[in-house]
Structure formats: structure tokens, C-alpha cells
């Protein structure tokens with residue numbers, strides 16, 4: 001395989017190196033904030049796969065985040081499986097949920113697709129409340145102490161250590177970034193973009209666009225669920241608010257701000273938005289209004305987001 | 320063996336019989352022109368062949384296989400390529416990327432190929448198709464910003480990159496300059512050495528220069544069929560079509 005977007009790869013490598021270095025200069029509370037940003041940007045990167053690259057706007061990605069969160073969290077909470085096993089179960093759970101929901105939701109288009117994904121997600125959210133005796137519902141569940149660390153290759157990794165959490169989050173982020181680079185910058189990614197730009201034409205060039213969309217949907221949901229599994233295990237808490245509508249909207253927001261259809265957009269969008277939300281919520285309780293206004297402004301004047309605008313104006317390879 | 324055959328092929332739009340019981344056969348290797356006045360049903364007819372729209376009645380056979388119920392993308396895989404009358408390209412992508420999607424379908428037909436062809440190979444095939452229609456200098460232009468004639472040629476290049484058995488061209492010379500038409504005729508002659516060409520064309524000079532046989536459609540029905548010489552001297556055609564001032 002030859003590499004044809006070397007510039008983007010270089011930028012990704014530099015980004016990961018800079019992120020790694022940040023832990024040595026940032027104060028602890030910012031390292032913790034960055035840990036959250038990394039995990040949530042994996043969530044947004046999954047979302048971006050579907051919305052940015054393939055042009056399918058889902059309003060229900062919290063359901064995949066929650067699928068990973070619950071599959072991982074519940075299996076360690078009830079069955080006492082080790083964290084790495086729970087993490088894998090989280091990914092498998094998210095994969096299964098996104099494949100099944102994809103098979104159903106992709107029979108609809110555009111607005112009805114948005115509504116159908118939203119309905120499925122709301123059904124999932126209500127289920128987490130319905131089965132409160134298992135999930136802990138609104139209150140959630142706090143993972144027991146023995147689920148707060150794990151041994152790997154003779155090392156003990158402690159999930160209450162900021163350093164361990166940060167580097168683990170960075171590791172997963174890097175793996176997901178590499179996988180998404182391989183997917184989006186190669187032949188498969190070309191088909192995702194082809195569907196986004198002109199689906200009927202893509203059919204007439206001999207491609208089964210339903211299969212392409214289902215692939216994008218499943219990859220997207222699985223990656224978002226990976227973020228959920230990581231989040232739950234790392235912070236030792238699972239609760240139904242993660243399955244709620246607001247979580248879906250945040251993935252959309254991060255992606256829109258950073259630049260839909262750009263590989264690094266979700267990271268940038270998540271960083272900017274979580275920092276902003278943290279600041280604003282300290283100042284005013286009405287911060288959601290500010291976010292809403294910002295969303296409208298971005299949509300009107302910068303529909304391509306930060307990196308998307310830079311790509312269109314100056315750097316064509318930033319995709 | 321016929322390459323493509325239709326039996327009683329029809330498509331109605333509400334009351335309108337756009338295509339009305341057409342029996343049609345195409346031999347491998349020929350260049351066939353379909354002519355007929357505006358609204359005769361030519362575009363609808365070839366859309367039925369490609370599977371882009373579904374027939375109200377009748378059947379389509381490709382290589383003696385009934386493909387009537389087959390979705391369009393599978394027909395493309397079987398070797399039926401269709402270029403749109405109203406240009407239908409990826410406007411935001413470059414010329415090269417547009418053709419690369421078509422080339423990829425041939426070189427890497429499965430989504431998860433075990434033996435992936437390299438991007439270089441796809442790019443090379445796409446470049447070659449672009450050069451064949453004379454777009455070799457515009458590879459990195461954004462397709463949507465091209466002149467109309469160039470967009471038409473891009474459509475043709477996308478069809479070529481599929482290396483089809485049957486290439487369907489719907490009014491490909493519309494909006495082309497004389498020199499572009501000249502070049503286009505060369506392209507079709509070259510393609511015809513390895514593929515069958517079905518050409519809807521208004522420009523009678525192009526039809527006469529290229530076609531082995533001509534089918535005349537009128538009101539959704541086949542009015543006449545024959546060699547260019549026979550068609551020119553057919554009275555019914557004269558009356559319905561050729562006689563009318565262009």
C-alpha cells in the first residue's frame with residue numbers, strides 16, 4: 001500500500017507527540033481535563049465517521065456510547081471480569097448494537113433517519129431507567145474497588161492514577177486515530193465520501209450504497225461505543241445520563257465545531273467545546289443557551305467547522 | 320448470441336406511456352444509435368436497461384440472463400455502464416477523484432478486499448481514462464467548476480474507467496465544441512473495439528459517422544430500425560423525425 005496523504009499522517013503523528021508531552025507541562029487538573037477530552041473526542045471521531053465522511057446525520061449516538069459503557073461497566077460490576085475483558089466486551093456490545101440499529105435505521109433517509117436514530121436512542125435511554133434495579137438508573141453505579149485497577153504483562157495499572165488514565169486514554173485515542181486514518185484516507189473512505197457527495201451516482205458506478213452506509217454506521221457506532229466503554233471503566237461510574245439526548249447532541253456539536261469530514265476536527269472541536277462549557281458553566285447556569293447560539297452561528301457562517309474551513313481555504317489535504 | 324435484449328419493455332408515468340412495449344436486441348461489438356424526437360422515451364428506455372428506473376412491464380436480458388429485477392449496481396458489475404444525459408458528477412471532488420471512484424469499482428470490487436489494489440493503480444487507471452477523453456490536463460480541477468463540455472467528457476471518462484461490456488451514452492456530445500466532438504468520435508471508435516456502444520444522439524453527423532445500426536424511437540415505440548442508409552431513406556422516419564427541421 002502506498003501512502004498518498006503523507007502530510008495528514010505527519011500532522012497526526014505530531015499531534016500525538018504533542019499530546020503526550022502535554023502531561024509533563026500541564027497542571028494535574030488540566031491533565032485530567034485532557035483525559036476527558038481525549039475520550040470524548042474518540043466519541044466524536046466515531047460520530048464524524050458517519051456524519052462527516054458519509055453525510056448521515058444521526059441524533060442518537062448516545063445509544064452507542066451507552067452500549068459500550070453499559071456492556072463494559074455491567075460485566076465488570078456483576079460478573080467481576082477484568083477491565084481489559086470488560087473493555088473488549090464494551091466494544092463488542094457497541095458493535096452488535098450499531099450493526100442491528102444500522103440495518104433498521106438505514107432503510108430511511110435524511111430527516112426520517114434523524115428521527116429514527118433519535119427514537120432508538122430514546123428507547124435505549126428509557127430502558128436504562130426501566131431496568132433501574134440492574135443499571136442503577138439515574139443514580140448510576142459506581143464500580144467496586146477491585147474494578148479500579150488491572151494487571152497487564154505483570155504491571156498493575158491503577159485507574160485512580162491521573163497519569164495512568166491519561167496515557168491509557170492517549171493510547172486508545174492513538175489507535176482509533178490510526179484506524180480511522182487507514183479507513184478514511186484509503187479506498188473505503190473514498191466510497192464513504194462518494195455516498196455523501198452523490199449517492200445515486202455511486203450506485204450507477206456499481207456500488208451497493210446500502211452496504212457502504214451500513215459499514216460506515218457500524219464502524220461509527222463501534223468507535224463511539226469504545227469511547228463509552230473507556231469512559232465508564234476509567235472513571236468507575238456508569239449512569240443513564242450518558243444515554244440521554246444531550247450526549248448525542250454533544251457529539252454532533254464537537255464534530256460541527258471541529259470540522260465534519262476532517263480527521264482531526266473532532267479532537268479540536270471537543271477540546272474547544274469542553275473547555276468553553278467548563279468556563280461558561282462556572283459563570284452562568286444558562287450556558288446551554290450560549291452553546292445554542294454558538295451552534296447557530298457556526299452553522300450559518302462556518303458550516304465546515306474550524307478545520308473544514310481551513311481545508312477549503314488553504315490546506316486541501318486536511319480531510 | 321445477443322448481448323442485450325428486451326421483451327415488451329414498458330414504462331408508464333401515470334397516464335403517459337414513455338416507453339411502450341419495446342422489443343430490442345443488441346449484438347456484441349456494434350455501435351448502435353438511438354434517435355428520435357424530444358420526449359420520444361430514449362432516456363427512459365436506456366434508464367430501464369441500466370436499472371436506474373424500474374419497468375412497468377416487460378423484461379431485460381443481458382448475456383441471456385434475465386436482469387429485470389436486478390438492482391442497478393449489480394448490472395454495472397455485470398458490465399452495463401450508463402452515463403447520464405444531465406451531467407451527474409461529484410461536483411466537489413477533483414476530476415481524478417471522480418474517475419477514481421469508477422476505476423475502483425472495477426479494480427477493487429469488494430468493500431473489504433483481501434488483496435487490495437494499491438491507490439497508485441487506481442489513480443493510474445483513472446488518469447488513463449481522463450487522458451482518453453482529453454481531460455488529462457484537468458486532473459486536479461474541481462469537477463463542479465469545469466466548463467459544461469468538460470463535465471460531459473468527465474461523464475464519459477467515468478463510463479470508460481468501468482471498462483464495461485456495454486457503454487450507454489445519453490447525448491454525450493451535447494454542449495461540446497466541434498473539436499471536442501471530433502475527439503469524442505475517436506474515443507467511441509476506440510472503445511467500440513472492446514465494448515458495445517449504445518448511443519443516444521441528436522447530432523446526425525455523429526450518428527452517421529459512428530453508428531453501425533440505428534433504432535428510431537417515437538412516442539415510446541420503435542418506429543424503425545436499420546443501417547444508417549436504410550434509416551435515412553425510410554419514409555416513416557422522414558415524416559416523424561428527419562423531415563422536421565432540427
Ligand SMILES: Nc1ncnc2c1ncn2[C@@H]1O[C@H](COP(=O)(O)OP(=O)(O)O)[C@@H](O)[C@H]1O
Pocket residue numbers: 332335337355356357358359360361362363364
Ligand atoms: N420521472 C418522470 N416522471 C414523469 N414523466 C417523465 C419522467 N421521465 C420522463 N418522463 C416523460 O416521459 C417522456 C419520455 O422522456 P425521455 O425518456 O426523457 O425522452 P427523450 O430522452 O427521448 O427526450 C417525456 O414525455 C417525459 O416528459
Ligand SMILES: [Mg+2]
Pocket residue numbers: 361362363404
Ligand atoms: Mg433524453
